[in-house]
Amino acid sequence: MRSLSLTTYYRRNKRKVLPVILILAFSIVGVTSTAALTDEIFRGQEALQNFYASYDTVTLGAKSMVQNGQPEPTESFVEQGLPTMPGVAYYLKSIVQEVRFVRVLGDNGVPIFSITPQDDHKLMNQFGWELVHGKLPQTGTNEIVLTQDILKNKGWHVGDIVGSEIDNRETLRGSYKIVGELRSSGNTTQGNVTGGIGDLAYEEAQNPDFVPYTFLIHPKPGRMPLLDSELSTFFKNVKVEDIHYSTLAGTLAAFSSDYNSAKVVLGLLNSVVVIVISISIVLLYIIFLMQRSNEFGLLGAIGYSRAFIVRKVLLESAMQVLLGWGFGLLLSQAVYTFFNTSYFRPHGLLGVNVFAPVPLLFSLPIPTTVIVVTTLTVCLQLGRLDPISIIEKRD
């Protein structure tokens, strides 16, 4: 019936409906913001770790080591061992340095791979990088090329000289000239990869006593798990300080462990928020519900069934909660869009998005709790509704 339609009460009682919707909406903005920020950080971290989908790494920590009671150079030990592993397709000899990448909470080290010019295109193809501006590093020079997100994040441009000699906070040792800009096509299976390329000969010259090579080992197609196990078998008896290796499985395990811990902490914090907000909304709702007791009493007295009244109130409250939730998501996205355009994107960061799975997931507990608690309250209150006690009121 039109007079008792679900929207009539809302349209005519905006002062009672709006507070609930606004509290819900703002709480959604608050809760999803923390989730979206965490999500952005971890998605960013994921982009930095993406190269592990293409390469396992073996890094030399010392010039030589003791193997089977005999001293042995670490470099020749690795270079002789790698070709014997059935899972290895090819490997690149590199020296890896890091550039400090500024994030919303804390910084990340982004890898710059110094390799031979012959290996440049192999690495670029693997990561889906293309040179969009400038040139690739020439051999024997301090030239580097970087992906666009690093340039944006650091405010660097092609032609700039960068490094610890220029800025002592920088982790890139010495000074380097940026000669090119790389764009990540994102077409590779691992998605975007953040990083850069330098020249191996130049780095070797900077480290005359011991060259801390990192071998980028590419597996044969579909053989990454095999390669992981071959590496762990091969380096089983080698001390980590002599030779360190990282595998996709190990990196992902560490990453997902960090991520899961953060999600648990975030989940616990949000649970407290959810409980407090839900109680506030439900209490407010109960007050408004009790103010309508005359209406429910009358409907009961003139013959409307209790099921009709309960259904009407539940649908009204569900609609109110859904409106608040939807408005909260839109409001969040509006706020995020502002921050994405004004801060995240200009700094090469991925940006926040409320419709990403994690923030969206974190937006659900508040409306769900409110609907559940409201349903229980409504059923309890209206279940005890005694129309006679209401209609027996006298002037």
Added chain:
Amino acid sequence: MPSKGTLLEAKNVSLVYRDNRSTVKALHDITLQLPHKGLFGILGPSGSGKTSLLYVLSGIRQPTSGIVYFNGQELPSAIDARNKLRRSQMGFVFQLHFLMNYLTVYENIMVGSCNGDRWKTLELIERLGLQGLEKRFPYQLSGGQRQRVAIARALANKPRVVFVDEPTASLDRNNAIKVVSLLQDISKGACVVIVTHDPSILVEADGIMRLQDGAIIPKEGSA
């Protein structure tokens, strides 16, 4: 068995309120018969059980003992069935109007309608002199106008019996006369049962029953 030709009949109806501390006999062995049409009054002082009798006759309350028949059938004991019957066959005007403040006059009347019959509602608005007030809200009406809206709501389903509880209690003299006249008019097509402590509004009634301490006072001269 119910008597033939009656719309509403109570047989030896008693109602007892019990709580932890006390027991109150609200109605005691009431027997009455009401025909299909006419204006009937239940008169008595405060606390005499008038309203309780109204609730029992309409099925809002179930009697502690005795039977109530409506149109030859015993009032169902299942609450949903009683609600359905009350909604479709009975109208109720409470002492307080209980209009919904967020609904217009038109919408408040429609609340009483089972099938949302728009034309019937507009006809009622005209019959009760509420033209021009359809889009107003209850807080924009006078006491008399609100009472007429409450009556219109009770009539929205074209009920066979209309129960009216103290219809003039909150009205001034002029409005009270208008409302009583309206109820007399309605009683030409339905059975109207009015509960009041004011005998002056029952001057034109087809029958009056006096209640005292939950029991019917026998008419003078009767056994």
